[in-house]
Structures are given as structure tokens and as C-alpha cells.
Amino acid sequence: MTRLAPWLYFAAAYCFIYLPVGALVLFSFQEGGLPVPPFKGPSLKWYAQVLGDDDLMDALLNSVVVAIGSGAGAVGLGFLAAYGLARHTLPGSVVLRGLLIAPLTVSYLIVGLGLLIVINRLGLGLSLWTAGIGHVVINLPLCFAIIYASMGAQQQNAERAARDLGAGEAQVVLLVTAPMLMPAILAAFFLSVTLSWDEFIIAFLLTRFDVTLPVEIWSLLRSGLSPALNAIGSFVFLISVMIVLALELLVFGRRRA
Amino acid sequence: MRNAARQTLRGWGFTAPALLWTLAFFIVPFLVMGAMSLATLDGRTLVWGIRFDNYAELAGKAYLWRAVVISVEITLTVTIVSVLLAYPLAWIIAFRVPQRWQRLALLLAILPFWTSYVVRSYAWLLVLAREGVVNQTLMGLGITSEPITIANTRFATVTGFVHFFVMLLTLTIYANLIQLSPNYRRAAMDLGANAFQTFVHVVLPLTLPGIITGAFLTFVLCIGDYVTPQILGGNTELTVPQVIMVQLGRRADFPLAAALAIVLMGIVTLAYLACARWLRLDRL
Amino acid sequence: MNGTVSKLRIALLGTAALGLLAAPAMAEEELNALVWCDHTDAALIEPFENEHGVKVNLREYEGTGAALAILEQSRPGDWDVLVIDGIDVFRAVESGLLAPLPDDALPTADFFPEVVMAENNTKDGVTYAVTEKFGYNTISYNSDKVDAADMEDLSAAWSEKYDGRISIYDYYLPVMGLAAIADGIKTGDITADSLPKIGTVLGDMRARAASVAGVVAAQTALATGEVDIVVGGGEWLTAVLAEEQPELTWTIPKQGAVRWSQSIGVLTDSEKKDLALEFVKYIVSPEGQARLATSACFWGMPANAKAGSVLTDAQKKVLRWDDQPDYLARTQLYPAPDTDLDGEMQDLWLETLQQ
Secondary structure, X not given: OOOOHHHHHHHHHHHHHHHHHHHHHHHHXXXXXXXXXXXXXXXXXXXXXXXXXXXXXXXXXXXXXXXXXXXXXXXXXXXXXXXXXXXXXOOOHHHHHHHHHHHHHOOHHHHHHHHXXXXXXXXXXXXXXXXXXXXXHHHXXXXXXXXXXXXXXXXXXXXXXXXXXXXXXXXXXXXXXXXXXXXXXXXXXXXXXXXXXXXXXXXXXXXXXXXXXXXXXHHHHHHOOOHHHHHHHHHHHHHHHHHHHHHHHHHHHHHHO | OHHHHHHHHHHHHHHHHHHHHHHHHHHHHHHHHHHHHOOEEEOOEEEOOOOOHHXXXXXXXXHHHHHHHHXXXXXXXXXXXXHXXXXXXXXXXXXXXXXXXXXXXXXHHHHHHHOOHHHHHHHHHHHHOOOOHHHHHHHHOOOOOOOOOOOOOHHHHHHHHHHHHHHHHHHHHHHHHHHOOHHHHHHHHHOOOOHXXXXXXXXXXXXXXXXXXXXXXXXXXXXXXXXXXXXXXXXXXXXXXXXXXXXXHHHOOHHHHHHHHHHHHHHHHHHHHHHOOOOOHHHO | OHHHHHHHXXXXXXXXXXXXXXXXXXXXXXXXXXXXXXXXXXXXXXXXXXXXXXXXXXXXXOOHHHHHHHHHOOOOOOOOEEEEEHHHHHHHHHOOOEOOOOHHHOOHHHEOHHHOOHHHHXXXXXXXXXXXXXXXXXXXXXXXXXXXXXXXXXXXXXXXXXXXXXXXXXXXXXXXXXXXXXXXOOHHHOOHHHHHHHHHHHHHHHHHEEEEEOHHHXXXXXXXXXXXXXXXXXXXXXHHHHOOOOOEEEEOOOOOEEEEEEEEEEEOXXXXXXXXXXXXXXXXXXXXXXXXXXXXXXXXXXXXXXXXXXXXXXXXXXXXXXXXXXXXXXXXXXXXXXXXXXXXXXXXXXXXHOO
């Protein structure tokens, strides 16, 4: 019994984790018009409807752009700050690190509300740019922390060697430090992209006409029950899983070997 | 000497962009929001000033302070339940699953993380509905004879949250567990400790910082979340984020929304202070 | 590894660049509209876009207070068209947000007379908005599970007999209007003094209710048998479910129910008033009205009776076209509070729900 108990728990946990996903995917193939039992037989019509919905597809593209753009911004800023703080002695560096990490301890809603108030006061318009700025704010601390944590003495020696051979600081950073830290940089980038891609409340508060996918799904969700919601959810899940698996196999999987 | 000064200057050069970004788009908005919470609304006209009307309103109106209580209750429940459920799973993956399968098991455990976050709550609504999968299973197994109401309750909100955070915590706790050198456990066993004693006196203390860090992140993300309680909670008890969004969406009462946000921030700060000595936020 | 990574990087950059290129490709004239979700249906908007060679940008909002705040904080030219609750038009007019509309451009003579609502849409003889759509907040129910006769009486709908079988629609104005009607208070007569009585009825309702639900949650609850009655529901809630579950229906009880209506107008600060007026004219034309009545987010009756010649018989049956004279006579408009009373009503609503 005691030998079996862990495996029972293991199985139960995976059932729990996959329960909503299973129901979501199953009823995305619902032949009928409502995504609730009984299941009336398989149909792809909701996928056809979702893929033919221009608003949804525009939102999907917007999400890709915002996720990649804000991810690149957060990684760039985070990397430079990590390099600056790890390789140079700055007065009050503990405070500076704390300041950079601070947004991590604040709810997304508060970040979004604060930015919304400022943007309103300044009379600036809301757009995908403002949502992107918000996403860089929330992802910068993570990128900084991940890259800072992986900066060790090993790279420092290589940097020093490069410098002794006459490389300028820019060359050192671009040609030595960045490539050596590539696993951490990539991990930070993909984490940022994932979080931005799926972020709702900041994007909801800070966009106007062009919205990201979670915001578009939210307005669908407010307008009525339909298996189309299951279809778009399953579709996004499928794409995400394929990207995750591809990354696991192509990029991160190699590291172990 | 000049060289050292130039080095420092360069350091600032590298760090400045991120610092300026954080100042301009995080610190300044936060301060403006603080100022906004001290302003008042006359009709729809904003009156700046230093008045504590919004905080007085918060203390005086039952639905506002009850939202704070409800948020804290739900968040604490979710944090504790998620840690208790995730720890054994992470443990099993780290110490029972054969090494070559661990990465796959872990990946599978967090894969539903990539379903759209808004859709995930909606999926739980379908699962927990009266004729949904859970009720049909319970009745099929003969556990209940009548369908029970789960959707649109606090239990549904907590379930939706726990699902998400179990995935997150399994990952962080697993990362902690495998960093433990097996020698610690072996040493404890050699000294005559049984499995339980080893866990309580050796493994648990060593993984505590990781657990607390994960639990704190759970707390922050959970207490600030709007979507899950809005979709699953049945709107009969509103959390602080829900009340904030009502103030914004129906009344555009930014001062009161800002005051509520500051209170939310205060709660998170308290939670931070409570676990500060174990937190390792810069070593995620 | 390096090869794979750089290929990946190129692919990602390429995707981003494509996205950036795609965005400014639309250089045509744009019209910005602040609307309710039924206006976001492509089947409604695209014919107008194609005819005029323009792009209509749409943003949804939730409550009038928020919409007015958005407009007051915007710069001239930000917004061209506003869709607003019929009873709230006066708030926008008083704030100077709406521009006059030329009466001769609007087919109000073809409208159902009850929904022209000149007292709401005009001020001092000047027209500022025009009604475009209307419907009812009343009782939706499952006719297999509840006694249809009970649903003809508002107080029976939330009586002990249906304890725990009720969901309340999550919008304060119509539901508080229903509570007022159940207590014999006319929705037009609601003042701060009527709030205690309304609060009592609302409290009874809340005590019997299993949930307070938005559109999807209410539909899910009805469709899965979670609840049998939705207080505040109507054709806009059950129309999409009716095809598969004809037992889900709605009625207007003997005391009457609440009538919602939405108006559309052009904003004072618009820099494209002519195009904005064209959009308004399109929306109230028979074709625009038929598309709006059956738009994806929610169905509702068109204000222009001539839309009847464009709608199919099946659509008119779902809308209960032939019952409209009776329904119009027996229903009352949404409560129309000013900003202060609105705040008090929202407070009462939230106080009552949080129990």
C-alpha cells in the first residue's frame, strides 16, 4: 500500500491538472451549439468559424508582436542592467537591485492601473504600445533576476581575457558575455514571451482598438456561451504546446547532452 | 583613480536604461496612483488634494472592507492548499520517478499552463457545472445521488486558482528538491532517523526558502487576480480586484480604485514582511 | 546549438517584422466608435466599411459612467460615434459631449412610436441621439422545470418555491428596476427615498439566488440546469440557446418588466462628423437595423419597424415581433438616475450582493 500510494497520488494529480484541458478540447469538437454535455459527436465547424474570424486572427497577430517586442525589450534592458551591476561596483547596488526587482512584488492590476492613470493624465492615447510598455515593466525584473543569477566568475575570466587581447567593452559584452549567457538569456526571453502572450489585465486596461488575444477572448466570453470559445482555447493551446515541445527538443534539450 | 571613476560611470551606463524604465513606468505611476487615492470625485470632476475620504469610505462601506476580508481568505486558502498539493507531487517526481523520465513528467505537469489563462477559468466553469464532468463522475461512482452546486461558489474560485498554482509550485519545489544533495538524507538515515524524521528535520528546513518564495509569488498573483473569481465565483462575494474593476468599469471612480489598489499593495507588503527572512526573489 | 538558435531568432524577428508591417498598412480613413458589444459584429460593420472605403475602430465599454469619463479625458478627434443607454443620453448632452443631429436625416417616422423617445433623445427641440435597438430585462426560465404560470408573477419568480434555483443577471439598473416594479414603484419615479424598499426586494431576491451572473455564466447555468430562472434575463439571453433547448424561454410577467434601449449619436469633438452621421444613418436604415437586431453578441428588437421586411420569419419569431405592441405597452424604461443617485444605487447593489 505504501509503495502504491505515491503512484495513486501521482495519477490523481495529473487527472486534476488535465481535467479542464480535456473538457475544453473535447467540447471544442461539439457538433451542437453548446459546449456542455451531452457530447453530440465530432465536428470541426467551430475551428472553421474561429479561423475565419478576422478580429480573433488580428488579435492573435497583435499578441505575437507584443509578446516578442516586449520580451526583447525586457531581456535587453535586463541583460544590460545585470551586466552593469555584476561587473561594476556601483554605490547602493543593493538598493538598485531591489528597485529593479520591485515590480515583481506588485499585482499586475496595480501596475496596469498606475500606468492607466498616468497615460490618462498626460492625455496620451492607449494602444498596443502602451500594453507593451506595461509588459516590459512586469517582465524586466524576471529577466534581470534570471540573467544576474547566471553571471558567474567563469564568464568574468573570459571577459578579462578578451579585454587583455584588446577588445573594447562593447565588443566584450556582445561577443563574449552575451553568447556565454545565451541559455539564461533565451530562458528569460521565452519566459517573458509566455507571460506577455497570456497576460490579460494590463492589456485589457491599456489597449484601445487593437487588442491582444486574451482581451479579444474576454470580450467573446462576455457575449455568450459557444463552443467557439473552446475552439480558440484549444487552438492556442495546441500552438503553444508545439512551440514548447520544439523548444524543449531543439534548444533546452540539447543542453543536457 | 580616474580609471575607477570611468568604470563606475560605465556601470551606470549599463544599468541606467533599466532603472529609468522602472522609474518612469513603475515608480512614477505608483506615486501618481498614491496621489490619486487622496483625491476625490465631485460628480465626475476630479478634485486633487490630500483627503482621506476614499479610505474612510473603504472602512465605512461593508462591501468594500468585506472585499478585503474575502480576498485575504481566498488567497490564504489557495496558497496553503496549493503548497500542500504541489509538494507531494514535486517529491514524487524528484524521488520516485526514474531520472530519465523526470523532465517529461515535469513538462507534462505544467503543460496546461499554456492554455490561455482566460480560457482556463472558463473551462473550469464547464467542468464544475451541474451537468458537468465532475458531477457526472460523482454520480456515476455513486458518491452523490443528486448533482451538487459547485460552479459559481467560492469553492469554484479556489479550485480554479489551485489548479494554476499547483503547476507553478510543482515546478519551483521540484527545482528545490533536486538541488538537495542526497548525502543529507543518507546522513540522516545513517544517524538513525526514519523517513518522517528525515523529512521534518532535514528536507523540509532545507527546502523551506524555496517553498516560501513560491508561496509568496502565489500570494501576490492570486490576491491581484481579477479573471478567475469573476468567471468562477458567482459574483456573490467580490474580491478587491473585482471591486476595483467595478469602480473603473461602471463609475470611472479612479480615486476609490486607487485607494483599493493601495490597500491591496499594503496587504502584499505585510505578506512580504512576514516571509522576508526566507525570500530569495533575486535567486528565482 | 548556435545554428538552431540563430535560425530561431531570425524566424522570430521575421514574424515580428511582418506584424509591424501589417499594422500601418491600413492608411484609409478611420472612424472611432465607443459602443456596446453588439456593434462589434463584422456582419454589421463590414458592409459600411466596404461602401465608404473606411475602417471603423470599435471599443466596448461597460457602464455609462466609464464611457463619459473616457470621452471627457480624450482629445478632440479621438472619438466620432457613441452608443449609449437611451436613458443616459441626457447625461452626455448635459456634458456637451453629443453634437446635434439633423432631424430630416433620421427615419424616426418609421420607428415603433414608443421607442422614438424624443424626451430622451432631444433637448430644447434639438435632437442629439437616435434610438437604434431595444428589448427587455425580465424573467428567463426553463419551462420543463418551473411552472410557467408562476413566472407570470414577479414575486413568485423569487419565492421560496424556487429557492436556490435562481440566478440574478449581474447589472444593477435593470434588476433594481425589476425590484422596483415588483414593489409597485414606477422605474421613472425611483429616487433616493425609494432605495430602502428596493433594497428589501433585492435582499429577498439575493437570499433565494444561487449566483449573480454575467451573460456567459447565466447561459451556462441555464443550459446545464444549474439554475432554472434568470432574473433580469430576456430574449438577448435565451435567443442563442433556444435552437437547441427550446424549453429555455422568457416571459413578461403581469406586473410588467424593464425595457432597455440604446441610442446612437455623433460626438461634439469628432473631426469627421459627416462620416459619423453616415454611420448613424446606416445603423438606423432597415438593412443596418436588421443586422444589428441579430448581431453576434446579443439579439434585440430594431427600433426601425421597416427592418421587418429585411428580417426572416424565423428571426422575427425569435424576436417575438408580433408581440411587441403588447410588450411595449406593459414595460417601463430602465431607471434613469443622475450621477449621485447612480452612485447610491451601485452601492446598494454591491451591499446587497456581498452577503
